[in-house]
Amino acid sequence: MTRAAAPQREACAPGRAAFWLAPGYWRFCRARDHARSQAPAGALRDCLNTPPPAPSQPVARTRFLAVDIETTGLDPQRDAILSIGWVALDGTSIDLATAGHVLVRPQREVPEQSAVIHGITDHRAATGGTPGEALDALFRALDGRVLIAHHAALELGFLARACERHYGTRPPLAVVDTLRLAETSRRRAGRPIPARGLRLHVLRGEYNLPARRTHDALLDALGAAELFAALIAERDPTGELPLGRVLFRPRRLW
Numbered sequence: 051m052t053r054a055a056a057p058q059r060e061a062c063a064p065g066r067a068a069f070w071l072a073p074g075y076w077r078f079c080r081a082r083d084h085a086r087s088q089a090p091a092g093a094l095r096d097c098l099n100t101p102p103p104a105p106s107q108p109v110a111r112t113r114f115l116a117v118d119i120e121t122t123g124l125d126p127q128r129d130a131i132l133s134i135g136w137v138a139l140d141g142t143s144i145d146l147a148t149a150g151h152v153l154v155r156p157q158r159e160v161p162e163q164s165a166v167i168h169g170i171t172d173h174r175a176a177t178g179g180t181p182g183e184a185l186d187a188l189f190r191a192l193d194g195r196v197l198i199a200h201h202a203a204l205e206l207g208f209l210a211r212a213c214e215r216h217y218g219t220r221p222p223l224a225v226v227d228t229l230r231l232a233e234t235s236r237r238r239a240g241r242p243i244p245a246r247g248l249r250l251h252v253l254r255g256e257y258n259l260p261a262r263r264t265h266d267a268l269l270d271a272l273g274a275a276e277l278f279a280a281l282i283a284e285r286d287p288t289g290e291l292p293l294g295r296v297l298f299r300p301r302r303l304w
Contacts, residue, residue: 081222088219093186097193105294114139115195116275126207130156135267142279151268153178168265200274202227227298
């Protein structure tokens with residue numbers, strides 16, 4: 051499998067930011083520095099010690115990690131993470147050897163209505179690790195990479211809350227949201243966006259990607275990775291699209 055060249059890193063400093071991301075990048079860097087100073091020694095601090103790619107760096111030469119999270123519900127303040135899946139990409143080349151999945155043992159029973167959706171029952175969840183073990187595994191995989199997620203605000207909300215509980219800080223993360231990329235693609239082309247037309251499985255069908263079982267963290271992470279590759283191929287045939295053009299700007303999470 052062809053790998054992208056090793057990315058060139060620039061310091062996370064406001065003066066090095068590309069002009070279209072300068073104000074947000076400056077705040078991102080300050081928040082990241084603060085989170086690094088608050089994080090205990092271990093996987094999260096190691097991840098934050100690695101400078102993020104500059105917004106000017108081409109997507110084709112950036113390393114990514116597609117991530118999906120399954121939870122007991124949709125409210126990060128009340129609900130819990132049950133599983134996390136991920137797979138790495140070098141540019142748009144997916145490396146299946148990096149695929150990972152962890153179950154998380156919750157502190158309360160799994161609601162029946164959510165178990166029906168993702169298939170994670172109390173019995174299965176009881177075999178999982180602690181939230182801290184799951185987060186450590188994720189941040190080891192994310193070190194030096196930009197996170198990809200579909201409907202990233204939801205994933206970021208749960209990660210922020212879980213990190214606050216386990217590490218005592220909410221780490222700012224460089225993120226690409228495939229839902230927003232698809233929405234932008236349709237608006238640029240003047241195409242309508244039907245109700246529920248931005249769901250992962252619907253978009254995958256539009257790009258002739260294989261159907262996969264949904265609400266499985268690893269398979270949905272792989273699905274987001276494949277959709278990302280298809281969206282970038284459509285938008286960036288030259289391979290020179292700057293990373294800053296596709297980064298997701300979430301509302302304040304830290």
